[in-house]
Amino acid sequence: MPELRPTPSSTAPEVEFISAVNVRESSELHPRPGSGVDLAYLRRYARALEDGGFDYTLVAYGSQSFDPFTVAAALSQHTERIKPIIALRPNTMYPTVAAQQLATLDQLSHGRAVVHIISGGSDAEQASHGDYLTKDERYDRSEEFVEILRRAWTETAPFSHDGRYYRFDDFGPGFPTWSGTIPVSIGGSSAAAYRVGGRLGDIFGLWGEPLADTREQIDRVAEAARAAGRTDVPRIWVTFRPIVAATDALAWEKAEATLSAVEAAHASGFLPRRLRTSGRPQNAGSQRLLDIAARGDVHDRALWTRPAQVTNAAGASTALVGSYETVAAAILDYVELGASLVSVRGYDNLNDAIDYGRYVLPLVRDELAHRRATGRRGEVVAQPPLEAPKAAKADALVTA
Numbered sequence: 072m073p074e075l076r077p078t079p080s081s082t083a084p085e086v087e088f089i090s091a092v093n094v095r096e097s098s099e100l101h102p103r104p105g106s107g108v109d110l111a112y113l114r115r116y117a118r119a120l121e122d123g124g125f126d127y128t129l130v131a132y133g134s135q136s137f138d139p140f141t142v143a144a145a146l147s148q149h150t151e152r153i154k155p156i157i158a159l160r161p162n163t164m165y166p167t168v169a170a171q172q173l174a175t176l177d178q179l180s181h182g183r184a185v186v187h188i189i190s191g192g193s194d195a196e197q198a199s200h201g202d203y204l205t206k207d208e209r210y211d212r213s214e215e216f217v218e219i220l221r222r223a224w225t226e227t228a229p230f231s232h233d234g235r236y237y238r239f240d241d242f243g244p245g246f247p248t249w250s251g252t253i254p255v256s257i258g259g260s261s262a263a264a265y266r267v268g269g270r271l272g273d274i275f276g277l278w279g280e281p282l283a284d285t286r287e288q289i290d291r292v293a294e295a296a297r298a299a300g301r302t303d304v305p306r307i308w309v310t311f312r313p314i315v316a317a318t319d320a321l322a323w324e325k326a327e328a329t330l331s332a333v334e335a336a337h338a339s340g341f342l343p344r345r346l347r348t349s350g351r352p353q354n355a356g357s358q359r360l361l362d363i364a365a366r367g368d369v370h371d372r373a374l375w376t377r378p379a380q381v382t383n384a385a386g387a388s389t390a391l392v393g394s395y396e397t398v399a400a401a402i403l404d405y406v407e408l409g410a411s412l413v414s415v416r417g418y419d420n421l422n423d424a425i426d427y428g429r430y431v432l433p434l435v436r437d438e439l440a441h442r443r444a445t446g447r448r449g450e451v452v453a454q455p456p457l458e459a460p461k462a463a464k465a466d467a468l469v470t471a
């Protein structure tokens with residue numbers, strides 16, 4: 072195993088894991104008709120995430136989906152630790168109202184609320200809720216929205232605002248959060264996303280791209296943060312759909328079967344409108360994934376782009392395929408690159424979350440604990456160095 076030596080800043084990077092909540096038992100792998108919420112399933116799913124060691128769960132949003140606030144409130148009352156990440160589109164709610172709702176959720180959950188600001192990647196999807204701004208305008212609006220959220224959580228006296236998208240007089244003082252503020256995540260892969268997320272995000276969300284492309288995006292976000300005069304950078308969140316099994320060979324067999332099921336689900340129109348596109352998608356994140364898929368099916372240690380190809384890169388659509396060890400090693404590659412939040416959501420939602428919690432998360436955490444304790448790459452996960460992208464190490468540990 073190659074040695075690692077600690078840089079002066081010393082400790083190995085930490086990682087936290089994210090899932091995505093499901094309100095009933097239906098997935099691309101096992102599509103079930105209907106659209107209701109199954110509270111028993113939601114509760115079971117959320118508890119499985121906590122038992123498995125997940126830290127957060129995204130409560131995604133689409134014009135045809137359930138309401139993330141209500142789901143997150145229910146989830147928070149059936150769990151103790153997991154933090155719901157509310158996906159929120161600024162066009163759906165006035166920012167002062169959003170601030171109150173998020174603060175209420177934060178109080179109800181004893182400080183567990185997180186918000187992920189979605190500027191909207193499809194004009195048609197936005198128009199279905201009466202939003203006719205261009206994508207760049209939507210990012211500008213997100214910027215104003217986040218600034219208002221933060222003020223609403225912290226101002227101690229009424230305040231007024233007269234901006235480009237929002238105007239109000241004497242709001243508040245608003246409803247306080249549990250512990251001062253609520254982490255704000257911003258996602259996307261366009262220049263506007265980097266600009267707004269780099270300036271205002273506590274977290275920046277990315278889809279799962281090859282290491283070199285991920286590093287390029289991390290650099291763009293850091294550049295934007297610097298340009299905005301920040302002395303810190305947003306935490307980086309990367310997103311994958313892992314397909315794991317006891318051995319690499321078994322995982323690849325499972326991957327091929329999964330791909331056929333996903334393809335069939337998409338062909339049957341199973342997915343909600345926001346994830347159904349034809350032609351070149353409008354959002355930069357999906358465009359990038361399709362271009363990456365055109366460069367090859369497998370990248371780095373385990374990144375598989377075929378699911379992106381068959382879904383027109385709808386949402387989270389790249390997989391990590393391999394044994395528990397291979398996938399843990401692949402996740403560690405991204406942690407070394409600087410990602411500290413890793414979203415792993417499977418295709419057989421609940422069972423995959425249980426598998427990750429049992430077999431993958433502990434490997435990643437144990438390896439990082441070993442590195443922190445010794446300053447050396449351990450053998451919890453066999454992780455032979457990769458070529459070029461690994462050359463640019465995370466701050467904390469470098470290959471000797």
Ligand SMILES: Cc1cc2nc3c(=O)[nH]c(=O)nc-3n(C[C@H](O)[C@H](O)[C@H](O)COP(=O)(O)O)c2cc1C
Nearest residue numbers: 131132158190191192258259260261276354355356
């Ligand atoms: C991790 C992550 C989670 C996202 N979750 C959602 C979601 O729940 N609903 C949605 O409409 N868009 C979601 N998005 C999409 C974006 O936030 C963004 O609005 C869109 O991709 C526009 O992007 P662009 O900057 O890549 O062009 C998500 C993006 C990322 C990276």
